[in-house]
Ligand SMILES: Cc1ncc(C[n+]2csc(CCOP(=O)(O)OP(=O)(O)O)c2C)c(N)n1
């Protein structure tokens with residue numbers, strides 16, 4: 001899947017390959033045994049739901065669909081071309097996508113609605129997983145969602161926060177401080193589980209990097225070059 005992420009972004013000449021890379025392991029594990037979705041029957045009401053609240057990680061989302069056999073490699077490489085179902089951010093045009101995401105702060109609240117529907121209205125056993133960005137956690141709507149989930153006892157919803165330290169242009173407020181996310185979710189009544197540990201050192205920019213932030217284009221002096229791993233769309 002990581003290789004696919006980069007192929008799609010390279011062919012399109014745009015996208016968020018690094019945002020996809022940071023969550024690739026998470027999605028691989030989910031796909032390998034935790035996500036119960038019949039990708040050949042996307043309308044099956046028993047299917048689990050996976051919502052990419054960080055919808056800009058669409059190369060990863062489509063790499064997952066390719067790995068699951070939902071789309072061919074040929075269609076995968078139509079990423080972000082006119083007429084393609086594989087838009088820069090996922091939409092319901094490509095099953096089993098429930099909702100269009102990409103406007104940060106919306107995917108988790110929508111996931112709450114899907115979880116509420118499953119548990120209270122339709123009384124179906126499906127689970128809802130929502131992949132959130134760490135910078136996205138600065139959106140107030142995320143915390144409204146956390147509060148509501150605990151209040152409504154929506155134990156069929158799991159929020160996964162991909163802490164990669166970066167937002168679009170620089171380090172997030174909490175950086176590698178994982179408790180910065182765990183502590184408030186616990187206060188809201190959640191049961192946060194921290195998986196993994198931050199890297200011992202921050203990786204340096206790669207020579208693969210191009211665009212406005214390349215070596216030929218000096219960085220603003222107050223910025224750490226390593227922060228420009230974030231939101232690098234120009235491949
Ligand atoms: C409401 C909203 N504001 C701004 C953006 C532009 N934007 C796209 S990606 C991004 C940074 C996201 O960082 P994070 O949530 O940490 O995700 P990552 O790329 O690190 O996985 C921003 C601000 C957006 N998509 N939606």
Ligand SMILES: [Mg+2]
Nearest residue numbers: 134135166167
């Ligand atoms: Mg991030």
